[in-house]
Structure formats: structure tokens, C-alpha cells
Amino acid sequence: MTNSESTASATTTREVSDSERSKIKGALTRYRVMAWITGIWLLLLCLELILKYAAGIDSLDFVPIVHGWVYFIYLIMAIDLGIRVRWPLAKFIYTLIAGTIPFLSFYVEHIRTKEIKAQYGIE
Numbered sequence: 001m002t003n004s005e006s007t008a009s010a011t012t013t014r015e016v017s018d019s020e021r022s023k024i025k026g027a028l029t030r031y032r033v034m035a036w037i038t039g040i041w042l043l044l045l046c047l048e049l050i051l052k053y054a055a056g057i058d059s060l061d062f063v064p065i066v067h068g069w070v071y072f073i074y075l076i077m078a079i080d081l082g083i084r085v086r087w088p089l090a091k092f093i094y095t096l097i098a099g100t101i102p103f104l105s106f107y108v109e110h111i112r113t114k115e116i117k118a119q120y121g122i123e
Helices: 003-011 018-054 062-085 089-100 104-120
Strands: none
Touching (some): 018 104, 089 104
């Protein structure tokens, strides 16, 4: 998707019922919370790997397990939101992968939130 296509789709407000808008708003909130939690746990995972392999400290073995489960919940929330707002497949995949690259989940969450709020008139 080019930048102009992204801008054009973000400025077009889609007409939906109030109940559907409410469901999208709830799904967006759940997605945003999980994007931040996933991003934080991913940064902790990076720190754990640095401590483990650079410093020889092997005391944070729970971090990969927690991040894995948090990422799984993130996937569910992103899929729920994507289905509600009818994302194309490429946007789905990009959003789902964002939870695996440090700092990307924060950036993608910001972009998706801005797009969805503009498309559906959510405050």
C-alpha cells in the first residue's frame, strides 16, 4: 500500500451503526493494550537475552514464556480488530508480525489507531 493510498483510506469515514462503532472501539482498546504489553515484554526478552549471553546471568528464564503467551493474546486481539475493520491480508500480516520486532509494536499500534479512529469517527 502506498502512502497516498494509506492517506486516502484513512480520511474516508465509514458509516457503521453505533453498536458496531462501540464494538470496534472496544476491540481497538484491547488491541492497543496488548500491543503495549507485548512491546514491553519483547524489550524485556531482549534484555534477558543480553544478560544471558553477554553477562552469563541466567536468572530470568520466565521472560520468554511470558512474552510467548502475551504475544499469543496480542495475536487474538489483533485478529479480532482486523476482522471487525476488514483489514486486507497484507495489513493483517504486518500488524501480527509487529509484536516480534522490538519497538515496532508501539509504532504499528500508533498508526493503526490513527487510521481506525479516522475511518470510523472514534474519539
